[in-house]
Amino acid sequence: MTPRTATATAHPNIALAKYWGKREDGVNQPAVPSFSVTLAGMTTTTTVTFDPALDADTFLLGGAPATGGPVTRVVGLLDRVRKAAGLEGVRARVESANDFPTASGLASSASGFAALALAATAAAGLDPEPARVSDLARRSSVSAARSVFGGFVELPIGGVGEADLAAVPVAPADHLPLRVVVAVTREGPKAIGSTDGMLHTVRTSPYFAAWVASAPALFSRVREAVLARDYEALGAAVEESALAMHASSIAARPAIIYWIGATVEVLEAVRGMRARGLLAYATIDAGPHVKVLTTPADEAAVIAALGQVPGVKRTIVTQPGEGARLVTPRAEGEKRP
Ligand code: 2P0
Numbered sequence: 001m002t003p004r005t006a007t008a009t010a011h012p013n014i015a016l017a018k019y020w021g022k023r024e025d026g027v028n029q030p031a032v033p034s035f036s037v038t039l040a041g042m043t044t045t046t047t048v049t050f051d052p053a054l055d056a057d058t059f060l061l062g063g064a065p066a067t068g069g070p071v072t073r074v075v076g077l078l079d080r081v082r083k084a085a086g087l088e089g090v091r092a093r094v095e096s097a098n099d100f101p102t103a104s105g106l107a108s109s110a111s112g113f114a115a116l117a118l119a120a121t122a123a124a125g126l127d128p129e130p131a132r133v134s135d136l137a138r139r140s141s142v143s144a145a146r147s148v149f150g151g152f153v154e155l156p157i158g159g160v161g162e163a164d165l166a167a168v169p170v171a172p173a174d175h176l177p178l179r180v181v182v183a184v185t186r187e188g189p190k191a192i193g194s195t196d197g198m199l200h201t202v203r204t205s206p207y208f209a210a211w212v213a214s215a216p217a218l219f220s221r222v223r224e225a226v227l228a229r230d231y232e233a234l235g236a237a238v239e240e241s242a243l244a245m246h247a248s249s250i251a252a253r254p255a256i257i258y259w260i261g262a263t264v265e266v267l268e269a270v271r272g273m274r275a276r277g278l279l280a281y282a283t284i285d286a287g288p289h290v291k292v293l294t295t296p297a298d299e300a301a302v303i304a305a306l307g308q309v310p311g312v313k314r315t316i317v318t319q320p321g322e323g324a325r326l327v328t329p330r331a332e333g334e335k336r337p
Helices: 069-087 108-123 130-140 196-202 206-229 231-250 261-275 298-309
Strands: 004-010 013-017 032-040 044-050 060-062 091-096 152-157 167-170 179-184 280-283 289-294 315-316 324-325
Touching: 004 261, 013 206, 013 280, 032 130, 032 206, 032 280, 044 196, 044 280, 060 069, 060 298, 069 091, 069 108, 069 130, 091 108, 108 130, 108 324, 152 206, 179 298, 196 231, 231 280, 231 289, 261 280, 261 289, 261 298, 298 315
Parallel strands: 060 091
Antiparallel strands: 004 044, 004 324, 013 032, 032 152, 044 091, 152 167, 179 289, 179 315, 280 289
16 A cells, blocks of 8 residues: 555644543543533644554654653554554554644643544544544543534533443534633643543542532533523533532542642632623633633733733633644645745
């Protein structure tokens, strides 16, 4: 065979109703349903080439060869694709780049595995049907299942004993003109990654069971509020979901505390913004940054207020965006613009 190649792009997403914790009985199956919005602007672009001339899989991230855990996860996805396509024994070259800093607090694993799943599926000659790509991405990183789709997306929990699970698009990006302002509170990588942090929470937190019991109702409230375009109901449920998730990891033994002082300062400032009549609600992922949900009308006031909060290094504004897509290859001999 001649080398087969495909390139895909994907964006990060932010969970409005959080996923935290895997099921013990599943293949990377979430313990709770989650609901997200895929973001515009920041993009991961990934090219996969299956090439019989290669001796080993190679993975270039931002132009530099990756090693260790990230490579193992990438090879795991490639192996699943090779098995489905009958390409066992054919090695691949993977080149991936993010146009946003990994320390931005926006998950690069979600956009990374969504783009990789789509590019690998297409390069292998399999049907890049979104549910199949989402299931494939989920097996590598749960939140990546959601970045396959644009706009507002849900990831239910799978049935007992079922291996397959894909995210489902709920509403397009223009359904709700949301703004998400990221308050970056620290530069540099986080101390404990999500995969390890949630595993430790599952194993040691006496509050994990309470989180699993309460998450489905929070998910439903988020989902209904998005469909009803009810900003206040949405914001209240979003904040509750994030704080309940963090309560479960803070109660782990030893505690996992992703927050720093500036995180709490922003939470307090967001409460102050609401008291002044602004639409502003906070959510926090597995790191110290705070993402503030607001409307286009209140965006400027929220950015200005966050700029006054001690410890906020900078802000990044983002809004709902599109799902993963294949980049059409330039035809042979086609002139560059
Ligand atoms: C989420 N997070 O729903 C939650 C909220 C972080 C906090 O999904 O182990 O990278 O690869 O499935 O998806 C980040 O965890 O973890 C995440 P794995 P993932 O967005």
